[in-house]
Amino acid sequence: MLFLKNRTGLNKIAIKVLYCLIILLYTSAESVFGEVDKSNISMLRDNNSKKESVIGEHESLTDFRAYKSNYILPVTFIDSYSDRQEKEVKFQISFKQELFAINRFHLFLGYTQKSLWQAYDGENSRPFRETNYNPELFVESPEFLNEFGQTSLIMGLEHESNGMVEPYSRSWNRIYVKMNHLISRFSIELKSWYRLPESEKKYPLDPTGDENPYIFDYYGFNELAIRFNISKLMIKTFGRYNPGEKNGAVQIDIAYPILNRQMSWYCQYWNGYGESLIDYDKSFTKIGLGLMFTK
Secondary structure (H helix, E strand, O other): OHHHHHHHHHHHHHHHHHHHHHHHHHHOHHHHHOOOOHHHHHHHOOOOOOOOOOOOOOOOOOOOEEOOOEEEEEEEEEOOOOOOOOEEEEEEEEEEEEEEEEOOEEEEEEEEEEEEEOOOOHHHOOOEEEEEEEEEEEEEOOOEEEOOEEEEEEEEEEEEEOOOOOOOOOEEEEEEEEEEEEEOOEEEEEEEEEEOOOOOOOOOOOOOOOOOOOHHHHHOOEEEEEEEEEOOEEEEEEEEEEOOOOEEEEEEEEEEEOOOOOOEEEEEEEEEEOOOHHHOOOEEEEEEEEEEEEO
16 A cells, blocks of 8 residues: 555655656747758658648547557457457547647647457457557657757657456556657657556456556566658657566567558568557567558
């Protein structure tokens, strides 16, 4: 119980730090970012970038834009599958909506949904094995241009859960800070987070208690994504690692456009823990082939 009280105190401290960072960025925006040349910023952006170079124009409340990758993998193969078929369908839907902007700071509502579908398991009525729901609210800073490229900062609050009942329910909430840096066709993104603590379960199937108390052992506290384009070919690698527990994961995405369109052929490779919340403490290797609609 003392541990939970200490974590509650850390929770309050983290929220205060996040609030102070937002105020600091807001009050210093004009002096730090006021003289950035937007035309130079847009020149750094790759034509296939998933993010707009400058977000300055008014957006309607129905003008959703792509956020994270949108894709479908009609066939994926896993190397160990004692509790499932080796083949399944995987797809992800992700979008964001700007709510308002103040002094070149932009508040967004984002939503990402990732589904794992046992579509080839006809004997068991082809069930959806799991769907992860990931809404978030985040503030994006103005973009700072210097001789080393372009940098922006994102701070947000997100929830992720799988919508199941005990004992298969999984969920967590976290505050995060994310830094993006872009140099021509190369980009790097570092995300760090603090998990908002939950109370300990009073009994094994307690729906109000922490459903995955050891998720940090497998997810750690940070993740790093590196992306670069070689002509039309896009290669992106994503990874996270907990050095104390020696657990981690890596994902490699390779995409190539179809007839110069936004849609691309897509190959995804996964190795490690936490492909989805239900598998946060399971490690395996998986590869899938399909289509990517936005990068």
